[in-house]
Amino acid sequence: MYGRALGLGQGGGGARAPLSRIGRTPAGLVRPGACAASGLVVSRAGGCGEGLGVKDVSSGGKRPSSIQRSLLHRLRPGPSCVFIRSMSLRLGEISLVEKAKRAAAYKAVDEHFPADAKVVGIGSGSTVIYAVERIAQLAELRGIDLSKVTFVPTGFQSKQLIIGAGLNVASIDQFSVGDLDIVIDGADEVDDSLNCIKGGGACLFQEKLVGQCARKFVIVADSSKKSHKLGSKWIQGVPIEVIPMAYPKVEADLLRLGAKQITLRQGGKAKAGPVVTDNGNFILDTHFGSIEPSEVRNLDIKIKLLVGVVETGLFDYGAVAYFGETDGTASTFTRPE
Numbered sequence: 001m002y003g004r005a006l007g008l009g010q011g012g013g014g015a016r017a018p019l020s021r022i023g024r025t026p027a028g029l030v031r032p033g034a035c036a037a038s039g040l041v042v043s044r045a046g047g048c049g050e051g052l053g054v055k056d057v058s059s060g061g062k063r064p065s066s067i068q069r070s071l072l073h074r075l076r077p078g079p080s081c082v083f084i085r086s087m088s089l090r091l092g093e094i095s096l097v098e099k100a101k102r103a104a105a106y107k108a109v110d111e112h113f114p115a116d117a118k119v120v121g122i123g124s125g126s127t128v129i130y131a132v133e134r135i136a137q138l139a140e141l142r143g144i145d146l147s148k149v150t151f152v153p154t155g156f157q158s159k160q161l162i163i164g165a166g167l168n169v170a171s172i173d174q175f176s177v178g179d180l181d182i183v184i185d186g187a188d189e190v191d192d193s194l195n196c197i198k199g200g201g202a203c204l205f206q207e208k209l210v211g212q213c214a215r216k217f218v219i220v221a222d223s224s225k226k227s228h229k230l231g232s233k234w235i236q237g238v239p240i241e242v243i244p245m246a247y248p249k250v251e252a253d254l255l256r257l258g259a260k261q262i263t264l265r266q267g268g269k270a271k272a273g274p275v276v277t278d279n280g281n282f283i284l285d286t287h288f289g290s291i292e293p294s295e296v297r298n299l300d301i302k303i304k305l306l307v308g309v310v311e312t313g314l315f316d317y318g319a320v321a322y323f324g325e326t327d328g329t330a331s332t333f334t335r336p337e
């Protein structure tokens, strides 16, 4: 006789819409509590059935931009996005850090978006939202025919962002090394040699895949992400994407490699249990202490050799980085030769 299975309910408020199902949407649903970009803020404040309260104060009460309007349109409750009904949405005032992100992203697009671009990669996170916002303005600003450009996303959020802006979307499996003119992506920490930690939004695998198919990798971030050594500011650890069944074994391997702390990333209030990436895997946030710039590649290779590891959040091929300041300016750093 087989024993009877017990169905265990999940904690964390079953009836509530899981925020992780929205993840980093074009409206900037980043991490709970994080400020959304484009002046769009979605909060948990509303109860089920509450309407979406929409107010634009990001540009002094002016009408939302076309990208904001198209993103809002996509967020309106409908059969396919019932899950956002339990939330209220408002367009909030742009904070200083958002101003810094926007400054970095706008400058990067202005200086690197090729006039004759054919295929462009779009990263993930809250800063790239501004990059897409700026790209959408290029037709008017520079007469660029965006209908001739194809955009390649680095995950679900990025794909929604591209679609929401009315741009052409394609899949990375249509391209290979060198096929993308450029990719613009955010970062969690960037060292003096332009190595970076990525994957705060759990999109590191597709970000690396798309990044390695591009001829130029442009990083956009606010200046708080700048550091001399990776791991000195982003102390939650290098995100490492692992095949779920292998995570205990990889944890043991990482300890042997010198990991000081390893956390299986959890969904928190948004999901009972671990975060599951766009590729169906887990994330081990692994702190190694601060990492010498010259050691980044070695460490990346050692981690990649572990059976069960899909990808690491150590990136060492940034060509140029833009760091935004809260006063709305941005500085540029080019990879040292």
Ligand SMILES: O=C(CO)[C@H](O)[C@H](O)COP(=O)(O)O
Residues within 6 Å of the ligand: 030, 123, 124, 125, 126, 127, 128, 185, 186, 187, 188, 197, 198, 199, 200, 201, 202, 203, 204, 207
């Ligand atoms: O790597 C990423 C997602 O996996 C992001 O690019 C990184 O987390 C930076 O995000 P943000 O621009 O929101 O600070």
